[in-house]
Amino acid sequence: MLANGSSTGTDPHERARYLASGLRNVRVFNDTVRPFWSDDGKLFSYCRRTPDGTDYLLVEAGTGRVAPLFDRKALAARIAALPVAPEAAEPVDVRLARDATAIEFRLDERLWRATRDGLVLTDLGPVAAPAENVAPDHSARLVIRDHNLWLVDHSGKRPLTSDGEAGNGYGGFLGFDYNLAEARCPPIALWSPDSSRIATLRTDLRQVPLAHLIEAIPPDGSRPRLHSFPYPVPGDEHGALSELWFIDRNGQRVPARMDRLVSFGANPLISYPAWWSDNGGHFYLHEGSRDGDRLDFWQVDTATGDTRRLVIEEGPAAGRPCFSPSPQPQVLRDGRILWSSMADGWRHLYFVEPGDPRSRRRITAGGWNVVSILHVDEDAETVLFAAAGREPRLDPYYLQVYSIRFDGTDLRRLTHQDLNHDLSLPSRALTQVPAGSGRYPNGTSPDGTFFVAAHEAPDRPPVSALYDRNGRVVTTLEHADAGAAWPADMPLPEPFHVQALDGETELWGVLYKPPGFDPEKSYPVIDVIYGGPQVFMAPKSFGQTTYARYAEGLAAAGFVTLLLDGPGTPGRSRDFWLHSHGRMESCGGLADHVTAIRSLAADRPWMDIAEGVGLTGFSGGGYATVRGMAVHPDFFTVGVSICGNHDVSLYIANWAEMFQGMDAGSRRGLASADVADRIAGKLFLVQGEMDDNVQPSQMLRLVDALVKADADFDMLIVPGAGHGVAFHPYALRRTVDYFLRHLAGRE
Known part of the structure; x- marks a missing residue:
């Protein structure tokens, strides 16, 4: 919805500052619906922003019925009755807990859980600081101290590693964008699903040549300061060398039995997706070649460190999926890998057989690209995915949602608006759980029965809807209100x-x-x-x-x-x-x-x-x-x-x-x-x-x-x-x- 529009005056500098600042995004209400699902996929919550405030809503996926997520008055009374009343009046970042019986939220820089009737309130501990990596269950946090990883939990602080040293430490960034901000960033580590272990890298940067910056005016007013940091350039002999380790809360460590990962860019756990299996028994990661023409996909046994190469992808630009829209691989129960490749000139889905890393059995085909996998139903043998470029006369970058059977038959288009579709994509391969939630939103229900998508374009504010797996619109959730965002006298893009x-x-x-x-x-x-x-x-x-x-x-x-x-x-x-x-x-x-x-x-x-x-x-x-x-x-x-x-x-x-x-x-x-x-x-x-x-x-x-x-x-x-x-x-x-x-x- 576009109404009267915002007023930014007539000064060209003021107008430029407003739009360049990103404030337009902030002033659009309900442009996104980010669902937090119950484990059974029957309910989800989301946040609705209006000019008058914020509402937290609960949606019954099967019927589309929408209701308040929790009893505000009861929760407010329970919060006010705390021994030390918090300064903030309202909880923020409220979302449905996985078991659907409770909510989780932030209040006064602490995490809380409350029953939806607001009567039982539990303090989960402090919100993670910017330099902390919090466990999924909120029970512990990681920090870096003197190039080593430390665990912070209810019993205090203790080191998980002790042999880290300058230029050869644990959990640090090595990407050029983060050198000067490293002290303010969380450790690069991925927690196991049960919060009992982490996967992290020990990275040797000691032979990587340095780049230099001179800070002429340090904040403390002292003399100019030299900043030096590892920065490999083309042709350099030495890059960052990283060892993959699995470490439990007692500091017991298991190394991955593989050659050190070599990087001439960012941290390998950031450059490519890496994640734990649901049961924590395996860890998956990618290894790209220096020239970008080969990509290996590895499985690591997290108990023994034994490794297995699952997929080998070779060819022009084969090792650069991080530089083009591409789905995260999926490992099925029978060991097959759902893989994407541009081998035929377009990014498509294939099955790779276990034990044969170069095998390929095609699932999708045509002059278009698969961009992301939303859900895999192994029992029904179907894949729910987002793709671009398949529909004639549409902008070839516009995303649509489709389903297809494992054998490549019964391809169905599930979204029928000739617009782009914004989706909250699964985020298993991220390095830090966000403070206050313990999890990320996901546009697709855990069982793949429903998904949420917003159809929009540069000149069309988004409309968010809940769909079922057959493409039926269960309910329209939100029409974005951009009336206060776009300058009133300025045409739309x-x-x-x-x-x-x-x-x-x-x-x-x-x-x-x-x-x-x-x-x-x-x-x-x-x-x-x-x-x-x-x-x-x-x-x-x-x-x-x-x-x-x-x-x-x-x-x-x-x-x-x-x-x-x-x-x-x-x-x-x-x-x-x-x-x-x-x-x-x-x-x-x-x-x-x-x-x-x-x-x-x-x-x-x-x-x-x-x-x-x-x-x-x-x-x-x-x-x-x-x-x-x-x-x-x-x-x-x-x-x-x-x-x-x-x-x-x-x-x-x-x-x-x-x-x-x-x-x-x-x-x-x-x-x-x-x-x-x-x-x-x-x-x-x-x-x-x-x-x-x-x-x-x-x-x-x-x-x-x-x-x-x-x-x-x-x-x-x-x-x-x-x-x-x-x-x-x-x-x-x-x-x-x-x-x-x-x-x-x-x-």
Whole structure:
């Protein structure tokens, strides 16, 4: 529902700040329904937000009947009668307990359980701090102290490991994004379902070369401070070496009997799904090759440490499921593995036979992609799954829900709205149980009989409904209320599709128009680009993605902006995705962006591209901005490049090695410095001083080349800012001003 809309004033900076801040998401009521199911799948709870407050509701799945989740008055009276009355008046994050007889919630930074009539109240202990990893049953928490894991429970604190040391510790992050925040992050460990053990890594970083940052203005006002952290780049000999351990609450340890996992990127338990079996007897994990062309799927006996390789997947991009939409494998009772593969050019489901890791028996087929497995019914031999691209004339990224039999017959479409479907996906392979719940929401009931989905689009607020396994709508749960979120005088986003440079391939994206839009007027155009081969950027839902926030913010300042996913980005066929592999300088189809914008402007005279187009992006988009201005100088005439990874040979190793190639020669000529002398337009470089993802040295290499070319350019380094500097209020204001001055011709 869209009503009067929000008011953000007339100042372009204020308008840009509002939409770029993500506040629009917060002001949409009931855009998502996140179910918490009872174990028998007959009931679930969810939270309804309204302008007047929050309601917690209980749904009877078979009938769709909705009722209050608990007796508010009785619970309030019981809370007020506590020996020490809590400061907060209302419980938050309330959800149905698995046994359906009680609720769980947070109150005053403690976890509580109460019967639904509110008469019996149990204190479950404190909410986990940001640096703690809480057990599923809330009975214990993990922390890191001096590179070792410690257990905190009702009896106090005690070490689970004692041999950890600097550069060779337990449970730590090794991903480049987390180095400076490590002390504020929970240990990387996965609890067993019964909360008795953990799976974690001991990671040796001692031979990994270091990257460095200098913090010019530390918070305590002291002299500049050096920060150094492991950061492998392409061609480095040594990466992180990780041992997998299973540790019980008494510190008894079992090592996995396998070679150490080698990583040149993030922690292996984060890079790929890893999880415990339901009975805790086995642990499953993936191991990807350094070049990204092989993926092994392992089973580990958690009592003995014995390992078994269940699946071997080989071929172009086979080892990169974490960089494209792909389902988590499922191990069936008879040992068969429900696996996904792009071997035929599209991601489909197969059975892999136990003991034959290269065997494949096809289940799904066609020019479309399976994105996630929602439920496997082994007795009925059916799979419930989400897929994209199967329905003609629909945006090929839009998710629909289907079911199919194990033998590949009886494929049924269960959602029939020609829109995207947002689903709360199963999250077994996550590292931390959220504070206050002990579990994650799941859109699908435990027995697969029901599922909850919201149909929506960038210009259509979501409508959430409960479906049964035959696709019947049991009840409509919520119509999102976006009336207070979207600026009243600003048009809704416009999804579009155009032909690519080849004249055949359809490309899809979203246009954003400025406040007070008048089709009789004309507006300067900004292409908001990312171009990395691991993610598509144009949103498919009403909610704001990171790049949508940025594009909307710039549109609110008076521009037409767009997000477009060109060749070389994921979510389509393997051939479409591989377009950028080995040619990362194409930045997800820069030439296709030019063709698409010209095509759009031909049908939309209010898009003013006569004097050039603006180009901006951050991270990979910062690199794409410079490359676009150099390769298409007559088209992209004004650019704001933010924290760009301007030289992939000095960026985190797995980015270039997976997507460009292992040979050092393949990376020659890719650096922004190599094309600096070809830039003719107005260029503004923005960098966060403390960016541990893309260090300032990347930008300074480009600056050095621009200086040597005697080129004019503008530059901003924001002290203390990190990789998200694009949303820093000062950087955003300067970006808006730069485009207003040089693209719109306004001071």
